[in-house]
Amino acid sequence: MKPFRKYTGSVVPLNKSNIDTDIIIPTEFLKRTERTGYGQHMMYYWRFHEDGEPNDDFVLNNETYKQATILLSGENFGCGSSRENAVWALHDYGFQVIIAPSFADIFKGNCSKNGLLLIELDEAQMNELFSREKENPAFSLHVDLENQIIQDDSDWAASFTVEPSTRHKFLHGLDDIDLTMTAEEDILQFEKQRAFYMDPSVN
Amino acid sequence: MTPKTLFEKVWEKHVIDTSLDLPLLFIDLHLIHDVTSPQAFNLLKEQGRTVRRPDLTFASADHNVPTTDRNLEFKDLLAKKQVDALIKNCKEFGVTVYDLDHPDNGIVHIIGPELGLTTPGKTIVCGDSHTSTHGAFGAFAFGIGSSEITHVLATQTLPQAKPKTMNIQIDGEMPDGVSSKDIILRIIGEIGTHGGVGHVVEFTGSTVKNMSMDERMTICNMVLEAGARSGMIAPDETTFAYLKNRKFVPKGEKWNEAVAEWSELYSDPGAVYDKTVTINIDNLAPQATWGTNPGQVTSIDKTIPSPKSFTGSNERTAAESALDYMDLNPATNMNEIEIDRIFIGSCTNARIEDLRLAAQVAYGHKVHNNVTALVVPGSYHIKRRAEQEGLDKVFIDAGFEWREPGCSMCPGMNPDIANPGDRVASTSNRNFEGRQGKGVRTHLVSPAMAAAAAITGHLTDIRKWNYKGGLRKNEAFS
Numbered sequence A: 001m002k003p004f005r006k007y008t009g010s011v012v013p014l015n016k017s018n019i020d021t022d023i024i025i026p027t028e029f030l031k032r033t034e035r036t037g038y039g040q041h042m043m044y045y046w047r048f049h050e051d052g053e054p055n056d057d058f059v060l061n062n063e064t065y066k067q068a069t070i071l072l073s074g075e076n077f078g079c080g081s082s083r084e085n086a087v088w089a090l091h092d093y094g095f096q097v098i099i100a101p102s103f104a105d106i107f108k109g110n111c112s113k114n115g116l117l118l119i120e121l122d123e124a125q126m127n128e129l130f131s132r133e134k135e136n137p138a139f140s141l142h143v144d145l146e147n148q149i150i151q152d153d154s155d156w157a158a159s160f161t162v163e164p165s166t167r168h169k170f171l172h173g174l175d176d177i178d179l180t181m182t183a184e185e186d187i188l189q190f191e192k193q194r195a196f197y198m199d200p201s202v203n
Numbered sequence B: 001m002t003p004k005t006l007f008e009k010v011w012e013k014h015v016i017d018t019s020l021d022l023p024l025l026f027i028d029l030h031l032i033h034d035v036t037s038p039q040a041f042n043l044l045k046e047q048g049r050t051v052r053r054p055d056l057t058f059a060s061a062d063h064n065v066p067t068t069d070r071n072l073e074f075k076d077l078l079a080k081k082q083v084d085a086l087i088k089n090c091k092e093f094g095v096t097v098y099d100l101d102h103p104d105n106g107i108v109h110i111i112g113p114e115l116g117l118t119t120p121g122k123t124i125v126c127g128d129s130h131t132s133t134h135g136a137f138g139a140f141a142f143g144i145g146s147s148e149i150t151h152v153l154a155t156q157t158l159p160q161a162k163p164k165t166m167n168i169q170i171d172g173e174m175p176d177g178v179s180s181k182d183i184i185l186r187i188i189g190e191i192g193t194h195g196g197v198g199h200v201v202e203f204t205g206s207t208v209k210n211m212s213m214d215e216r217m218t219i220c221n222m223v224l225e226a227g228a229r230s231g232m233i234a235p236d237e238t239t240f241a242y243l244k245n246r247k248f249v250p251k252g253e254k255w256n257e258a259v260a261e262w263s264e265l266y267s268d269p270g271a272v273y274d275k276t277v278t279i280n281i282d283n284l285a286p287q288a289t290w291g292t293n294p295g296q297v298t299s300i301d302k303t304i305p306s307p308k309s310f311t312g313s314n315e316r317t318a319a320e321s322a323l324d325y326m327d328l329n330p331a332t333n334m335n336e337i338e339i340d341r342i343f344i345g346s347c348t349n350a351r352i353e354d355l356r357l358a359a360q361v362a363y364g365h366k367v368h369n370n371v372t373a374l375v376v377p378g379s380y381h382i383k384r385r386a387e388q389e390g391l392d393k394v395f396i397d398a399g400f401e402w403r404e405p406g407c408s409m410c411p412g413m414n415p416d417i418a419n420p421g422d423r424v425a426s427t428s429n430r431n432f433e434g435r436q437g438k439g440v441r442t443h444l445v446s447p448a449m450a451a452a453a454a455i456t457g458h459l460t461d462i463r464k465w466n467y468k469g470g471l472r473k474n475e476a477f478s
């Protein structure tokens, strides 16, 4: 994973609550043996009509937002099944940061494992962001994870909190495995002390 | 010393002493299969890592495999890709794999215990939520996601927050016609699909003490559907007798040492659980689900409840939408629900005792004209054993299809899916919308009830069954 300290990106608003993992990546597109390539099917049924033509009314298909990498959304984002593919799809599509009033638990855990930063802001702050975006549709935000501050190009700024171990991982570009391997000596020690697990003579 | 629960004893033996934020748990056994492992191996390779303990990692092709003639070409190309990837990855990293034609092949949660890989006190993980099955042996076993599979492959450990503990005490004698499947369905019906969230459930009580290992595995398997992290049962003589001389268990003096260690794994008198539930099963009737989650369940001699009878508004809406999907009306008698398909299989109910029970019901009867009925043994060991006992003939004579082992209709991802609108009586563990195929309606039941429904064409109270062989319950079949 690449370290994530400061990030600037343009914003796309999707002001809906309870966007679930089935919407983010429908079951029908889970059938892959790879981890990559899910972005093309991200929010498929919203982005495309039944005949496969793009749905021009959907905000993500609007030219203004084609390059957006920061998603603004409603509460309980990522609810539904535990499928990690939902996170891969959002990331693969290009999102680096999602800002919402709240996120589903398992989704949060999955994002922390896959380098997608989630920022929770309260309703008032969210409303402010949505209205600023509306007045200024090429709106960018600057995320400073080190100081946990997010701001726009004019006078808006807010502080946020990310769970300390997740923040540590993002700042140092460590994934869970790297973090665990900092304790490799302890694991080796533990393995030495463990008695038998199974009959070693058969295999 | 403070009294400890079974779970705490197993947990403490596996927490590695580190300075990390979360407890780091050593994993004794990692089971992998065709559907969830390819992506995990891809990530491992992308990161240039390797499998730390191939000796503690075992694979079986089970989820997406054909259960008809194994020599035929795969119909589903993705399934073929997944199985090929599993075999290739295991070869590359030195992991033992039970391929489609291997005599030990079967559903991961069935072959683990069968081969003696699953033993008391182990930590066991697998990329499938019903890994809790192995808890029947006093192991702490739980399902994991893609990134976690990679994590275990690379480190043989997993960072884990410590779950809470819950005791479900089951007492009473199992009435005729009632199986451990009915007990666990009733429990989920009572505590709800969120009743166990955040907890590891230990099953205790006289009923559990008297259960066979096959019966214990069924309840630990399905406790997942109550939202629990896992299920566990303290190992005892029944456990040791089951395991003795299995392929991977220690032999000779080592066996005695192992049993001595395993015998310490029980909840001390006075040990405190975060939550306790008790249930008496003296008057339990066979169960069947009417809705789209395993908690929407009732007795076979009752009627479908009215959504209005639920007090919570969420439950009421859930019942309404479930009945809508299931195309059922409140107040219908459960035993009048007509069935198109029967599935006897899955890691919940495809072990030898399950097949015996179903065969006793099927013996001398014929499958109803409108019904397609599948019997899918959980492993090749079970299949061969059943064939030695002549169960295959009983099924085939009655008009059931006798298949090769695999997950088959449980996950609904291989050719064994039902048609849209079909109503299935299934011995598996999930009756979610679309689980067994788009628009398919699933009723979860015990193996005996599934066999009976195959013959009558509707859900049927097994207590009134005309056993033509004259045998009941677990009497030996020959």
Ligand code: SF4
Pocket: B062, B063, B107, B108, B109, B128, B129, B130, B346, B347, B348, B406, B407, B410, B411, B428, B429
């Ligand atoms: S039978 Fe069903 S629950 Fe069991 S391992 Fe297979 S897919 Fe999972």
